[in-house]
Amino acid sequence: MxxxxxxxxxxxxxxxxxxxxxxxxxxxxxxxxxxxxxxxxxxxxxxxxxxxxxxxxxxxxxxxxxxxxxxxxxxxxxxxxxxxxxxxxxxxxxxxxxxxxxxxxxxxxxxxxxxxxxxxxxxxxxxxxxxxxxxxxxxxxxxxxxxxxxxxxxxxxxxxQGYTRQEAIKVWEGEEVFLSEKADLNIGVLGHGYSLYDDFISMSIVKRLRDMGAKVHLPEHIKGEDIEKEAASLPKRVFWTLGRKMVGSAFYMDKNSDIDGIIYVACFGCGPDSLIGEVIERKVKKPFMLLTVDEHTGEGGIVTRLEAFCDMLIRRRKLSESNISCYG
Ligand code: SF4
CATH class of the missing domain: 3.40.50.11890 (Rossmann fold)
Known part of the structure; x- marks a missing residue:
């Protein structure tokens, strides 16, 4: 064979x-x-x-x-x-x-x-x-x-159904993958699938956010037509398939009142990411964090930034609940 x-x-x-x-x-x-x-x-x-x-x-x-x-x-x-x-x-x-x-x-x-x-x-x-x-x-x-x-x-x-692509492959191959229902925060996470779902490249960002009590929303969980509709709001069509998907997903998440914040995982040395990440950062109004990963990225730095982002979202929510502007 x-x-x-x-x-x-x-x-x-x-x-x-x-x-x-x-x-x-x-x-x-x-x-x-x-x-x-x-x-x-x-x-x-x-x-x-x-x-x-x-x-x-x-x-x-x-x-x-x-x-x-x-x-x-x-x-x-x-x-x-x-x-x-x-x-x-x-x-x-x-x-x-x-x-x-x-x-x-x-x-x-x-x-x-x-x-x-x-x-x-x-x-x-x-x-x-x-x-x-x-x-x-x-x-x-x-x-x-x-x-x-x-x-x-x-x-x-x-x-x-809510799995990451990596988890979906495991389920498809017959493994059991447990998805927790409990979540205090809702965070949209964007990035090329091959960086986001590779646990080593992304330093298991999705898993870490879930462990910190967040429900992670991914582009794969949004309907294709909604992504295209949002991406079409840009004056010029993005002709990279994955880039357009990320722009459309980011805009969709930005309008979704359930989502507290958005994280974009970019790869060092990626031309499309440097443009798409910038477009998204300028357009979205929700709290946004850009994380760039490469072979030198340390786990400690990523964890600190994720924790700080989640803490900021929780603080922001408490402030808005008490009706005081979170912008000071
Ligand atoms: S340059 Fe960017 S879009 Fe191209 S393969 Fe690398 S990560 Fe993917």
């Missing part, structure tokens, strides 16, 4: 169930890299080009981890666009080439191109090309993809 390695980074958090079911249906064994650790980061930082953003560096670490797992292939998709008239950050476009150039003695890379910016014609060909690594039976490849799509929808439903 052929073994396909899937790095636990970048779009893993969005599409892992789809890929896993697709490859498994075609008779392959799917092997994922180990969860991100300090070692993953150190290796990734050494292998990647200096200009790469933090999540891309971490991705190098995950590909390197798969080299020890005796895999026949490593799946490194080339994402260009996942919807019409919108694009994914250009760093994804060159990812398979960067990986091949930066890491020696790789097994064969499966570098399926995902470009749905105009039509899905080319994408269908890419599915067949990817499936042909395992079978020449086109009907079986199409069947595998349709079956994978069904599972992907099931995963999407889990994400909308």
């Amino acid at each position: 052929k073994r396909v390695g899937i790095p636990q980074g970048l779009f893993y958090y969005y599409y892992y169930p789809l890929w896993k079911v697709f490859f498994t249906f075609l008779g392959a064994e799917v092997v994922k890299s180990s969860p991100t650790s300090k070692k993953t980061v150190d290796i990734g930082v050494n292998l990647a080009v200096d200009e790469a953003c933090f999540p891309i560096k971490v991705y190098y670490g995950h590909v390197s981890d798969l080299l020890k797992k005796d895999v026949d292939y490593i799946f490194v998709p080339r994402f260009i666009s996942i919807e019409t008239r919108s694009y994914i950050c250009p760093k994804f476009m060159g990812l398979p080439d960067m990986i091949k150039a930066g890491i020696k003695e790789l097994p064969e890379i499966i570098d399926m191109t995902v470009d749905l910016s105009r039509t899905d014609k080319g994408f269908k060909q890419e599915i067949l090309k990817t499936g042909s690594f395992f079978t020449n039976n086109k009907k079986k490849i199409k069947e595998a993809y349709n079956y994978a799509l069904e599972e992907y929808k099931r995963f999407g439903e889990l994400v909308r």
Whole structure:
């Protein structure tokens, strides 16, 4: 049985169930890299080009981890666009080439191109090309993809139920994940899924906020049409899919009277974050905190800032309850 390695980074958090079911249906064994650790980061930082953003560096670490797992292939998709008239950050476009150039003695890379910016014609060909690594039976490849799509929808439903993407993957794989109902605060948390839901990159921000007594609201918990409607209030359309989702989610959360404050987790070295974070910070009226993470971020600093933010929200609420302006 052929073994396909899937790095636990970048779009893993969005599409892992789809890929896993697709490859498994075609008779392959799917092997994922180990969860991100300090070692993953150190290796990734050494292998990647200096200009790469933090999540891309971490991705190098995950590909390197798969080299020890005796895999026949490593799946490194080339994402260009996942919807019409919108694009994914250009760093994804060159990812398979960067990986091949930066890491020696790789097994064969499966570098399926995902470009749905105009039509899905080319994408269908890419599915067949990817499936042909395992079978020449086109009907079986199409069947595998349709079956994978069904599972992907099931995963999407889990994400909308209040889990993070990481938790939804665990639930989808049969693990139990407990979500506490009790919460004193409601905090909106934004960020690229691959930084927010990677516990090492984000320093488990979502979990820490929950432990501090907050209910965390995520972009995945907002309806797509509401996000698009809010994002459309900007004079110019944001053509990065994930960036537009964050702008729309931030504006939606800003209008939602239940939400006490908003936190944006940005990655060091990210061009889109530097623009989107700034737009959100200028527009939202609710308490807002921008946290930038990179390989040097210390846990202590993050915890202190989260605690201070939560304390400020509680104090603010008490002040507004007693009808005294919180602005002094
Ligand atoms: S959007 Fe930012 S964090 Fe994501 S890959 Fe591009 S530069 Fe890196």
